[in-house]
Amino acid sequence: MSNAFVRRLEGVERLSKIERQAIVEITKSVQKAGARRPILGEGQRSVGAHVILSGLACRYRILEDGSRQITDFLVPGDLCECEHIVGADSGYSIATLSPCSYTHIDHPSLAALTEKYPRIGRALWSLTLINEGVLREWLANVGRRPAVRRVAYLMSELCFRLQNAETLRPSSCALPLTQIDLADATALSSVHINRVLGRLREKRLVSLQRRSIIVKDTEGLMSFAEFSGNYIQRSHGG
Amino acid sequence: MSNAFVRRLEGVERLSKIERQAIVEITKSVQKAGARRPILGEGQRSVGAHVILSGLACRYRILEDGSRQITDFLVPGDLCECEHIVGADSGYSIATLSPCSYTHIDHPSLAALTEKYPRIGRALWSLTLINEGVLREWLANVGRRPAVRRVAYLMSELCFRLQNAETLRPSSCALPLTQIDLADATALSSVHINRVLGRLREKRLVSLQRRSIIVKDTEGLMSFAEFSGNYIQRSHGG
DNA sequence: CGCGGTATTGACACTATTCAACATCAGTGG
DNA sequence: CCACTGATGTTGAATAGTGTCAATACCGCG
Numbered sequence: 001m002s003n004a005f006v007r008r009l010e011g012v013e014r015l016s017k018i019e020r021q022a023i024v025e026i027t028k029s030v031q032k033a034g035a036r037r038p039i040l041g042e043g044q045r046s047v048g049a050h051v052i053l054s055g056l057a058c059r060y061r062i063l064e065d066g067s068r069q070i071t072d073f074l075v076p077g078d079l080c081e082c083e084h085i086v087g088a089d090s091g092y093s094i095a096t097l098s099p100c101s102y103t104h105i106d107h108p109s110l111a112a113l114t115e116k117y118p119r120i121g122r123a124l125w126s127l128t129l130i131n132e133g134v135l136r137e138w139l140a141n142v143g144r145r146p147a148v149r150r151v152a153y154l155m156s157e158l159c160f161r162l163q164n165a166e167t168l169r170p171s172s173c174a175l176p177l178t179q180i181d182l183a184d185a186t187a188l189s190s191v192h193i194n195r196v197l198g199r200l201r202e203k204r205l206v207s208l209q210r211r212s213i214i215v216k217d218t219e220g221l222m223s224f225a226e227f228s229g230n231y232i233q234r235s236h237g238g
Numbered sequence: 239m240s241n242a243f244v245r246r247l248e249g250v251e252r253l254s255k256i257e258r259q260a261i262v263e264i265t266k267s268v269q270k271a272g273a274r275r276p277i278l279g280e281g282q283r284s285v286g287a288h289v290i291l292s293g294l295a296c297r298y299r300i301l302e303d304g305s306r307q308i309t310d311f312l313v314p315g316d317l318c319e320c321e322h323i324v325g326a327d328s329g330y331s332i333a334t335l336s337p338c339s340y341t342h343i344d345h346p347s348l349a350a351l352t353e354k355y356p357r358i359g360r361a362l363w364s365l366t367l368i369n370e371g372v373l374r375e376w377l378a379n380v381g382r383r384p385a386v387r388r389v390a391y392l393m394s395e396l397c398f399r400l401q402n403a404e405t406l407r408p409s410s411c412a413l414p415l416t417q418i419d420l421a422d423a424t425a426l427s428s429v430h431i432n433r434v435l436g437r438l439r440e441k442r443l444v445s446l447q448r449r450s451i452i453v454k455d456t457e458g459l460m461s462f463a464e465f466s467g468n469y470i471q472r473s474h475g476g
Numbered sequence: 477c478g479c480g481g482t483a484t485t486g487a488c489a490c491t492a493t494t495c496a497a498c499a500t501c502a503g504t505g506g
Numbered sequence: 507c508c509a510c511t512g513a514t515g516t517t518g519a520a521t522a523g524t525g526t527c528a529a530t531a532c533c534g535c536g
Contacts, residue, residue: 012324012325061374061378063378063382063383064464065382067382069377069378069381069382071374071377071378072374082363082367083367083368083370083371086250086360086363086364086367087250087364087472088364088367088368088371088469088472089468090371090374090468090469091468091469092374114356114359114360115356118352118353118356118359121352121356121359121360121363122324122352122359124363125320125324125359125362125363125366126324126325126326128363128366128367128370129320129321129324129326129366130321130326131370132321132366132369132370132373133321133326133328135370135373135374135377136299136309136310136328136330136373138377139307139309139373139376139377139380140299140301140307140309142377142380142381142425143307143380143424143425144301144303144305144307144425145301146523147523147524178481178482178483179482179483180481180482180483186381187380187381187382188524188525189524189525189526190482190483191483191484191485191524191525191526191527192523192524192525194483194484194485195484195485195524198484208483210482210483210532210533210534211481211482211534226302230327230328230329231326231328231329234325234326384491384492385491385492416513416514416515417514417515418513418514418515426492426493427492427493427494428514428515429492429493429494429495429515429516429517430491430492430493432515432516432517433492433516433517436516446515448500448501448502448514448515449501449502449513449514449515
């Protein structure tokens with residue numbers, strides 16, 4: 001009777017049983033996709049939004065010169081492409097990184113939902129604002145931090161958000177990312193990512209597997225990266 | 239009977255006379271500040287949001303190593319610090335770049351407004367989503383574009399947004415930025431900004447004045463930067 | 477078994493940074 | 507009205523940090 005999206009919304013706004021129910025209702029037609037599949041393919045235009053219910057996905061764009069910039073990681077509970085609901089189209093694509101389940105919410109349903117339950121509308125706005133905060137963090141990260149710290153910071157954030165979404169807090173965390181993915185998210189070359197990861201491995205913070213990176217010591221990585229999750233999760237006032 | 243904020247909201251949502259009136263009402267206590275003054279000083283915490291009504295401001299953060307990252311330019315009609323209204327606090331500061339007039343909206347007033355007029359709530363969400371798009375653009379810009387294009391792109395965007403806010407479309411546009419500001423926004427050093435601007439001046443795209451940069455040929459600059467404003471302004475469907 | 481994407485390593489090139497010296501200008505107080 | 511001051515702009519030289527290229531290794535998958 002609850003899912004990742006409900007839990008996420010409850011993290012920013014207290015919901016009544018009826019509101020919870022309405023959200024469960026709107027997200028009940030679940031789709032599944034394997035790793036590295038498009039959810040919103042390049043060139044495609046969505047007519048609504050998607051909610052990630054399990055797994056890890058990302059939003060990205062291919063630039064003029066062919067390089068790819070990943071701009072968001074999407075963890076369970078994340079809503080994406082709201083801009084379509086609101087009428088814009090910014091030309092980004094969504095793809096899974098690990099196997100995902102997700103649901104599609106069409107324009108009219110969401111409009112009706114927020115009309116009927118303004119508190120849900122408010123919660124959605126909150127999620128968008130938090131996401132804005134994450135984007136600013138990425139901007140500062142890519143703009144100003146040297147490679148090693150930059151990579152550590154990004155991985156810290158991703159661990160933090162994944163663990164939050166699963167309401168777990170293990171000291172180790174597997175990230176289903178290739179080194180190329182990490183390069184496209186941090187705006188470094190994959191060659192350099194490889195060297196950076198070597199250094200983090202020497203510090204015993206991560207270990208490497210083919211097609212995935214294992215953070216051995218999330219606490220250690222976060223403190224090395226000087227990461228704090230304040231901007232992502234509120235202390236939960238109500 | 240109209241101001242920059244009303245015009246901005248009307249750009250994303252059709253408003254009734256009563257809704258317009260309500261917005262004018264909530265933004266009527268105007269404050270003014272000269273150039274380079276804090277609106278929300280470092281370390282200060284806001285209890286609401288600010289709306290820029292005229293002039294140019296920016297949002298920024300000082301990182302661990304003392305460097306400054308500007309994450310947003312705020313043009314007339316822009317709303318900022320909504321995250322406070324919604325309960326978060328991301329630790330950024332706001333300062334004017336040119337003389338500004340602005341207004342403060344406190345938490346309860348905005349809550350009441352969006353409760354009473356859901357369409358206004360929806361319009362505010364739209365603004366936030368557009369802003370998210372702008373941030374993704376900045377991320378791609380800082381992450382992947384070489385210095386000259388990067389600077390050109392940023393200036394293009396700023397011209398575009400300023401001209402939109404003023405509903406003017408002159409071919410020349412004065413940006414009240416020092417080279418240091420530009421460096422902090424593009425994540426380059428001010429020394430390098432200086433050299434880059436030299437090149438753009440050779441191309442007759444910009445001219446330099448002390449403490450401000452004049453874009454001589456906005457069309458030319460935008461096409462050089464391969465800039466398109468699609469992600470900022472909708473074609474205006476309803 | 478071979479193919480294609482990924483990972484690893486070295487050599488080298490290049491962009492942008494840092495440092496330093498100096499120039500310019502607006503504002504300030506004498 | 508002038509000299510002083512501090513922030514900004516300008517230029518050159520040396521350097522650091524990443525990117526690029528290329529060769530090789532690895533491994534899951536068809």
